Amino acid sequence: MNRQEPEVLITEEAIRRRVGRLGRRISxxxxxxxxLHLIGVLRGSFIFLADLSRALTIPRTxxxxxxxxxxxxxxxxxxxxxIMDLQTGIAGKHVLVVEDIVDxxxxxxxxxxxxxxxxxxxxxxxxxxxxxxxRKAEARIDYLGFEIPDVWVVGYGLDDKxxxxxxxxxxxxSGEGGN
Ligand code: IMP
Ligand code: MG
Numbered sequence: 001m002n003r004q005e006p007e008v009l010i011t012e013e014a015i016r017r018r019v020g021r022l023g024r025r026i027s028x029x030x031x032x033x034x035x036l037h038l039i040g041v042l043r044g045s046f047i048f049l050a051d052l053s054r055a056l057t058i059p060r061t062x063x064x065x066x067x068x069x070x071x072x073x074x075x076x077x078x079x080x081x082x083i084m085d086l087q088t089g090i091a092g093k094h095v096l097v098v099e100d101i102v103d104x105x106x107x108x109x110x111x112x113x114x115x116x117x118x119x120x121x122x123x124x125x126x127x128x129x130x131x132x133x134x135r136k137a138e139a140r141i142d143y144l145g146f147e148i149p150d151v152w153v154v155g156y157g158l159d160d161k162x163x164x165x166x167x168x169x170x171x172x173x174s175g176e177g178g179n
Contacts, residue, residue, distance in 0.1 A: 006154050006164060006171025010146055015128075015156060015170065018145050019048070022126065023055025026143060030094065035059045037093040037120075041111065042066040042084065043165070044100030047157035048128045048145075052098060063087055069107050080107040082114065091119040096143075100157050101129040105139020129153065129170070146170075 030036045036056070040049035042064050053062055066084035095115060102108050108125060116123055126143035133150040148170075154160045155167030164171065 004174040006167065006174055008169050009148065009151075009153060009172050010170040012168040015145075016051075019051045019128075020055050022143055022145060023052055023057070026052075026096065026126065027057045030058050030096075033058070033094045033122075035061060035094065037090060037095045038062045039086065039090075039095060039097045039115070040064045041097065041099050041107075044157045044159070045098050045128075047165075048100060049098045052126065065111075067107050067111055080110040082111075089118065090115060092121050094122045095120040095124070097123070097125040099125060099127040101131070101153070102127045102135065102139060102141055103131050104134050105136045108139045108141070109136070128156070129158075 026036070036058055038049060038053055038060055040046060040062065043066065049062065053060060063086045064084070065082060065086050067080055068083045069080040097108075097111060097115065099108060108127070112123065112125065124142040125140070127141050128145040130141055130144050130147050131150050132147050152160060152173040153170050154164035154173055155169050155171045157165055158170070159165045160173045164173075
């Protein structure tokens with residue numbers, strides 16, 4: 001069994017700086033709205049949402065939902081589906097979906113059309129990571145932390161079969177890339 005720690009792709013410090021910048025930009029863009037409603041997509045976004053929400057300087061509220069697409073690995077990917085819904089309605093609210101990573105964009109696309117049907121005042125998306133190599137044209141990311149290559153990453157909320165979620169940095173899954 002491979003017990004190697006994941007190789008660092010994005011350091012804790014780089015994440016901290018980038019999340020701070022995202023927070024300042026989003027706070028500026030939404031300066032005139034009464035409240036920004038953040039929707040965290042569980043489970044991968046829980047750490048990013050915790051930091052991003054504290055980097056904002058505008059009034060904000062938080063809710064969560066959960067989507068599932070990957071069972072255990074990319075090879076077993078099925079269609080994205082909602083497995084846990086929001087606690088409150090979003091009609092008339094300014095909504096910002098907070099995602100950990102956008103890979104093909106299937107999950108995001110499905111989620112955004114579901115939320116759009118509920119009549120928010122506005123609907124945008126902020127993702128910490130994006131893998132542009134696999135992106136489909138329909139998935140638009142309004143705020144993006146980092147673009148990364150097509151490797152499986154873990155840490156800062158992201159997992160490999162539930163492992164490594166609590167790593168403070170973004171790492172590349174051990175064994176990835178033929179090492
Ligand atoms: P998509 O539907 O192909 O965009 O996949 C999005 C979802 O797959 C993300 O929200 C993650 O849950 C998961 N995912 C994709 N790539 C990675 C990765 O490198 N590490 C961890 N999870 C990933
Ligand atoms: Mg996710």
